[in-house]
Structures are given as C-alpha cells and as structure tokens.
Amino acid sequence: MIDQAIIEFDKALRTVLAPARSVRPVPGEGIPDAEMSEAERAHAAALMRVNHVGEVCAQALYQGQSIMSRDPAIRDTLRQASQEETEHLAWTERRIAELGGRKSLLNPVWYGGALAIGMLAGRFGDRWNLGFLAETERQVEQHLKGHLDTLPAADQRSRAIVEQMKIDEADHADMAVRLGAHELPAPAKGLMKLAARVMTSLSYRL
Numbered sequence: 001m002i003d004q005a006i007i008e009f010d011k012a013l014r015t016v017l018a019p020a021r022s023v024r025p026v027p028g029e030g031i032p033d034a035e036m037s038e039a040e041r042a043h044a045a046a047l048m049r050v051n052h053v054g055e056v057c058a059q060a061l062y063q064g065q066s067i068m069s070r071d072p073a074i075r076d077t078l079r080q081a082s083q084e085e086t087e088h089l090a091w092t093e094r095r096i097a098e099l100g101g102r103k104s105l106l107n108p109v110w111y112g113g114a115l116a117i118g119m120l121a122g123r124f125g126d127r128w129n130l131g132f133l134a135e136t137e138r139q140v141e142q143h144l145k146g147h148l149d150t151l152p153a154a155d156q157r158s159r160a161i162v163e164q165m166k167i168d169e170a171d172h173a174d175m176a177v178r179l180g181a182h183e184l185p186a187p188a189k190g191l192m193k194l195a196a197r198v199m200t201s202l203s204y205r206l
Contacts, residue, residue: 023087026090026095028156033098035154043150046101047158049096049102049103049203050203051144051161052089052103053106057110057111057114058088058114059111059114061133064121065118066122067122081172092161126180127180130176131181133176137172139196
C-alpha cells in the first residue's frame with residue numbers, strides 16, 4: 001500500500017515538474033517553422049499552453065480513475081491510455097518552448113483538482129468512471145477542433161500536433177465506450193463544459 005502511494009506520488013511530481021518524453025516522433029517535426037508575427041507566435045504559444053494543461057489534467061484524471069477502479073483490466077487500459085497522453089504532454093511542452101512561451105504557472109493546481117475529480121468519478125463504479133472518461137475525451141476533441149480554427153494558418157507544426165492529439169482523444173473515447181461506458185446525464189456534461197471553460201480561460205493567460 002505504501003509502495004503504491006509512493007509510485008503515485010512520484011508520477012504526480014514527474015508530470016508537473018519533469019520534462020515528458022515521447023516514444024512516437026513529434027507530429028510535424030519535419031515541417032520548417034514558419035515566419036509569424038510576434039502576436040501570432042504569442043497566440044499559438046498560449047493555445048499550446050492550454051493544450052499542455054489539458055494533458056496535465058488528463059494524467060491526473062487517468063491516475064485518479066485507475067486508483068479507484070475495481071476492474072484490473074480497466075485499470076490497465078486506463079494506464080495504457082495515460083502513457084499515450086504522456087506523449088501529448090511531451091509534444092505540447094516542446095512546441096511551447098519552440099514558440100518562446102512558458103507552461104502554466106497553475107499546473108500543480110490543475111493536477112490536484114483533476115486528480116480529485118478522477119478519484120470521485122471512480123467512486124461511482126467502473127461504468128460511470130468510463131462514461132466520465134468518454135465524455136472528457138469527446139469534449140477535448142471538440143476543444144482541439146476549435147484550436148485548429150484559431151491557430152495561425154502558417155503554424156503547420158502546431159497544427160500537426162493538434163491534429164494527432166485529436167485523433168488519439170477520439171480513440172480513447174471509443175475505447176471507453178467499447179469497455180461499457182455509461183452515457184452521462186446532461187447536467188454532468190454541462191458542469192464539465194463549464195469547468196473546462198474556466199480552465200482554458202485561465203491557462204491561456206497564466
């Protein structure tokens with residue numbers, strides 16, 4: 001029990017403080033960086049910071065949900081998805097640096113809040129746990145589509161990252177449905193959207 005707590009605490013520290021690593025090549029790595037105005041680069045960096053925060057939250061959500069899951073197979077699936085999300089963390093972190101931006105100052109807060117939410121979702125049982133996961137990934141996918149609309153047209157490197165992230169998030173939602181996710185009630189979906197709006201608004205600036 002103590003060993004597992006140490007492992008989970010180490011994972012939290014690594015997510016918030018240590019550079020993430022990717023097994024897959026970074027999408028768009030071979031695309032030359034485009035000429036952009038200072039305002040365009042700042043906007044792109046802020047959007048990628050928002051996406052990085054989303055991945056910090058994803059790590060915490062998956063961690064919380066896997067801790068509370070009663071089904072070993074679902075627990076393993078959640079951990080595998082978390083590893084894929086770690087790649088998104090690495091991609092967005094690298095792109096922020098390339099654009100001359102910085103990560104969110106509130107990352108420890110985002111992580112702690114998302115971990116608590118993930119553990120709360122897990123307390124309702126694995127089917128509702130998976131339903132929360134599926135709805136989260138669907139909302140993230142829509143959020144990424146919005147970023148593709150507002151990223152500078154010339155910033156093909158950021159676009160390639162966001163496009164691949166969008167594909168992966170859709171796959172994670174489908175995975176949750178295949179495993180038996182329950183559909184969340186409309187009020188729960190609305191609360192999730194409201195929380196996401198607050199997070200994106202603050203992380204764009206901070």
